[in-house]
Structure formats: structure tokens, C-alpha cells
Amino acid sequence: xxxxxxxIGLSEEDLAIRDMAHKFAxxxxxxxxxxxxRMQDPAEVIAPSSILWDVFKKYHALEFSTLxxxxxxxxxxxxxxxxxxxxxxxxxxxxxxxxxxxxxFHVPWVRHTQDRDLIAxxxxxxxxxxxxxxxxxxxxxxxxxxxxxxxxxxxxxKPNCSAHKDGNSYVIRGQKAAWVSNGSIADIAVLxxxxxxxxxxxxxxxxxxxxxxxxxxxxxxxxxxxxRSLNQGEIFFDDVRVPEHYMVLGPNLYTIGLEMMxxxxxxxxxxxxxxxxxxxxxxALAYAKQRVQGGVPIxxxxxxxxxxxxxxxxxxxxxxxARRVALYNAxxxxxxxxxxxxxxxxxxxxxxxxxxxVQIFGGNGMSREYPIEKIFRDxxxxxxxxxxxxxxxxIGGSKL
Numbered sequence: 001x002x003x004x005x006x007x008i009g010l011s012e013e014d015l016a017i018r019d020m021a022h023k024f025a026x027x028x029x030x031x032x033x034x035x036x037x038r039m040q041d042p043a044e045v046i047a048p049s050s051i052l053w054d055v056f057k058k059y060h061a062l063e064f065s066t067l068x069x070x071x072x073x074x075x076x077x078x079x080x081x082x083x084x085x086x087x088x089x090x091x092x093x094x095x096x097x098x099x100x101x102x103x104x105f106h107v108p109w110v111r112h113t114q115d116r117d118l119i120a121x122x123x124x125x126x127x128x129x130x131x132x133x134x135x136x137x138x139x140x141x142x143x144x145x146x147x148x149x150x151x152x153x154x155x156x157x158k159p160n161c162s163a164h165k166d167g168n169s170y171v172i173r174g175q176k177a178a179w180v181s182n183g184s185i186a187d188i189a190v191l192x193x194x195x196x197x198x199x200x201x202x203x204x205x206x207x208x209x210x211x212x213x214x215x216x217x218x219x220x221x222x223x224x225x226x227x228r229s230l231n232q233g234e235i236f237f238d239d240v241r242v243p244e245h246y247m248v249l250g251p252n253l254y255t256i257g258l259e260m261m262x263x264x265x266x267x268x269x270x271x272x273x274x275x276x277x278x279x280x281x282x283x284a285l286a287y288a289k290q291r292v293q294g295g296v297p298i299x300x301x302x303x304x305x306x307x308x309x310x311x312x313x314x315x316x317x318x319x320x321x322a323r324r325v326a327l328y329n330a331x332x333x334x335x336x337x338x339x340x341x342x343x344x345x346x347x348x349x350x351x352x353x354x355x356x357x358v359q360i361f362g363g364n365g366m367s368r369e370y371p372i373e374k375i376f377r378d379x380x381x382x383x384x385x386x387x388x389x390x391x392x393x394x395i396g397g398s399k400l
Contacts, residue, residue, distance in 0.1 A: 006316075010080075017064050018084040025092025028058050033093025036229040037374050042221040046185050046231050052099075056128075059100050066125045069107040079330035083271050083323050090275025091282075094378050095229030097272055102182045106131030109190050109208050112248045118208065122188050132186035133261070134176040134193075134209075134235055137161055141177070142391035144192070144201055145262055147255050148398035153202040159194035161237060163205060168244050170195075172209065172237040178222040179385070184233035186211055192258065196251045204254040205247045215240035226377030227385075262395075263334035265386045270322035270342030273350040273382050277315045280350070280375050284308060284357035287364075287372075304360060311353045318349040340396035344389045347382035354379040 010018070032051050039045055045052060059065050064085055067078060089097035106129075110122045122129050135144055137160035143151060151157050161174030172193065176183070183189075189209045196203030211218070221233040249257040285308055288299040298304045325342040328335070354376040358365035365372050383389050 010084075014081060014084065017081055018088060020062065021064065021085045021088035022091070024058070024062060025088045028055060029089060029092030029096045033096050033229045034371065034374065036095070038368075039228070042223050042228065042231070045229065046221060052229075052231075055096060056100075056103075056130075059103075060128050065100075065128075066104060068101075069104045069123075075330040076327060079326045080323075082268075083326050086268065086271040087275040087278065087319070090272040091279045092275075093229055094272060094276045094382075095227035097275065098181055098227070098230050101268065101272070102131050102133070102186075103128060104131065105133060106188045106190050106208060109206070109248050110188070113208060113245050115243075115245060118210075118246075122208075122210075129187040130182055130185055132180050132182040132189050133265070134161075134180050134183070134189040134191045136177040136179045138175060138177050140201070141179075142387045145258070145387050146391060146395055147202075147259060148395055152200060154200045155198050157200050159197070159201065161191075161193040162197065163193050163195050163207065163247070165244070166241070169241045170205075170207065170244060170247055172207070172215075172240040172242065174237055176235045176237075178234045179232050180235055181230055181232050181385075183235050184218050184221040184231050189235065192261075195247075195254075199251055202255060203251045204258065205251060206249040206254065206257050207242060207247050209237075209240065209242055209246065211235070213240050213242070224381070226374075226379070226381040259336060260334065262387070263329065263336055263339040266339040266343035266392070267322070267325050267329055267334065269382070269386050270318070270339075270346040271326060273343075273346040273379070274315065274319045274322050276375060276379055276382070277318060277346070277350040277353045280354040280357040280372065280379070281308070281311045281315055283372050283375065284311065284360045287361055287370075291361075291364075298360070307356060307360065311356055314349045314353055318346040322346055335399070337396040337399040340387075340392045343386065344392055344396070347379075347389060350379040350382055351376075 032055050035051055036045050044050065067073065067081060086097065089100065107123050110118050139160050146152055161176055163170040163172045189211055191207040191209045192204055194201065194203055195205035215238040217236045218233055221231050288304050288308060289297050291298050322342050325338050357372050358376050361370060361372050364370050
């Protein structure tokens with residue numbers, strides 16, 4: 001039984017887009033992701049000669065590459081299609097799925113500035129640019145998301161990155177941590193930083209910052225365990241000056257903007273890691289049907305079939321929640337607890353299914369000759385990124 005057997009309500013167009021995404025994932029993302037993962041130096045991943053740039057080029061040639069920012073598409077239809085696309089791309093390679101998902105991240109924020117030059121430069125589908133979400137700081141990780149906790153409005157909690165008003169401009173000073181996805185390659189950042197230090201982390205502002213401005217510097221990208229195809233790196237701001245209208249939201253609306261971003265990011269992560277979980281299951285099922293032990297393929301052993309069925313069930317359950325949350329969000333104001341539940345359940349599922357897949361591969365699962373050890377490493381990162389699951393659960397629990 002395939003995971004596609006229970007698809008209902010999809011039009012011919014929906015199915016064509018899903019199949020296009022799957023073909024791109026199988027033929028482009030999966031081999032590219034495996035090649036990028038094997039590069040010893042993360043600087044190689046983003047070098048001018050890297051296959052990464054070919055991935056970008058082929059992605060932008062696809063008709064669905066700008067779907068997320070297309071305001072002419074019905075929101076519910078868009079949500080349904082993005083679930084299909086995100087799952088397929090992550091099935092191919094989760095690091096590249098996240099990379100490509102951030103390409104248009106900045107577009108709605110730039111549009112909000114109403115700056116014609118910025119919009120022409122960063123929102124032109126014929127000249128695509130790369131965005132990033134700059135939130136995490138060296139001394140502040142998931143705690144920057146904990147709106148419900150006392151420390152969030154404590155002025156003694158000092159930021160690593162802040163902006164202060166100077167005439168008709170803001171001057172940005174400080175550092176964002178090495179975990180900024182696309183940080184080393186982005187053309188523009190959606191920067192979350194402190195504006196009013198008397199309010200603690202609650203006194204933040206949301207800026208759009210072109211990353212070619214004087215005072216911006218970015219050292220070498222991060223060398224890490226998993227998702228090595230996803231570039232991540234620090235960004236330093238040395239008195240970077242931006243016009244005041246580059247601040248899209250100030251302290252009075254910062255918590256609302258942060259909560260909406262938390263919902264958006266967590267719901268998207270849920271969809272993406274369903275794809276990774278499905279990939280792990282697919283690899284394990286295929287291996288079980290060709291690996292012979294005891295004179296028969298190991299799939300013939302009841303214990304292996306039972307374990308595979310549990311994996312199958314977990315993936316189906318995770319997909320159901322991820323899609324339910326996405327469709328609900330498209331029709332109304334997102335619910336923080338449900339978005340977090342999607343991220344936590346789907347990433348936990350991805351890690352559990354990937355771990356079980358390694359076990360089914362046995363000793364071969366530990367070898368880099370087989371793809372499952374990469375998927376396991378990629379899945380492990382998901383329990384921490386976009387808010388570690390333990391902290392997210394505290395935030396979600398505060399909304400119950």
C-alpha cells in the first residue's frame with residue numbers, strides 16, 4: 001500500500017503539480033543532496049562551482065516555485081498544494097527543501113514596506129533572490145520564542161543584536177548566530193532584533209535588511225552533523241544603517257508578528273518532515289524486500305513486517321495532522337498550539353522512523369554507502385531547529 005492511496009479531493013492540476021514535484025525531488029534534489037552532504041568543507045556547498053546553484057536554477061524553472069507568494073491563488077488551494085510540494089521536496093532532500101522554501105520567505109515582508117525599489121529588486125519572479133530568517137543569537141535560541149515566559153519581558157535579558165533610531169534611519173548593531181538558514185548565501189534578511197531594550201526580548205522589531213549593505217559581514221558557514229545541504233551561517237551587523245520604513249513591525253506589534261511567524265514556520269516544518277519520514281520508510285521497505293537473512297528476504301520475517309507497519313502508521317498519522325493544520329491556517333487565524341503540535345509530532349516521527357530504518361538496515365545502516373544514515377542525521381537536526389521541541393511544547397502548553 002502506498003502513502004498516495006488515500007489521497008482524496010485532488011484535481012488533475014493538483015496531481016500534475018505533485019508529480020512534477022516528485023520528479024524534481026527524485027531526479028534533482030536527491031542526488032544533489034547526497035553529493036552536497038559528502039563535501040567535507042561546508043564552504044564547498046556554496047562555492048560558485050557547487051551543484052547547489054544548478055538546483056536553484058532548475059527549481060526556479062518550475063511553475064510552482066512562486067506559488068507561496070502568489071496572491072491570486074485561493075488560500076485553501078494554495079495550502080493543499082504546498083503540503084504536497086513540501087512533502088515531495090523533503091522526500092528528495094530535506095536540507096534542500098528548506099533552502100528552496102526560504103527563497104521567497106522575504107517577499108511578503110518586503111511588499112509590506114511599500115518601497116518600490118525594494119519590491120522591484122527582491123520580489124521579481126524573473127530575477128529570484130534568496131531570503132533568510134535571522135532570529136537566533138549566540139546567547140538566545142529557542143528562548144526568543146517563549147512569549148509566555150517571564151524572561152521574555154525582562155529588561156535584564158540582554159540581546160546580541162539591536163537597532164536604535166537615528167533620525168530617519170535605524171542603526172543595527174550585533175550578531176545573529178550560525179544557525180541562520182541560508183545565512184551565508186541570502187540576498188536579504190528578515191531580521192528580528194531588539195529595538196526597545198527596556199522591554200527585554202518583547203521590545204523587538206522586524207526589519208528587512210539587504211545583505212549587501214555596508215557593515216554586513218558573514219564568515220564561513222557552519223560545519224554540522226546533518227542537513228549539510230542546507231547552508232547556515234552567522235551574520236554580523238556593524239552599525240548597518242537602514243531607512244526607518246525598513247522596519248516592518250515595531251515593539252507594539254512585535255509579539256503578534258513573532259507568534260504568526262512561529263505558526264507559519266512550525267506548520268511548514270511539519271509538512272516537510274513528513275516527507276523525510278516517508279523517505280526513511282520507503283528506503284527501509286525496499287531494503288527489507290531485497291536483503292536476505294535466514295534464507296529469505298527479511299520482509300518475510302514477522303518482526304520486520306510488524307516494525308515496518310508501525311513506521312507506516314506513524315507517517316500516516318503525522319501527515320494527517322500536518323495537512324489538517326495547514327488547511328485550518330488557510331481558512332482563519334492560525335492556532336499556535338496546533339502549529340507547534342504539527343512540528344513536534346512530525347519531527348519526532350521523522351526521527352523515530354529514521355532510527356527504526358537504520359535498525360532494519362542493520363550494520364549497513366551505519367555505512368555511508370547507504371543513504372539511510374544521512375536521513376537519520378538530517379532527522380536528528382529537526383528536533384532542535386525552528387525551536388527545540390521541548391521549549392515549543394512549553395509554549396504550546398501555555399495556549400491550552
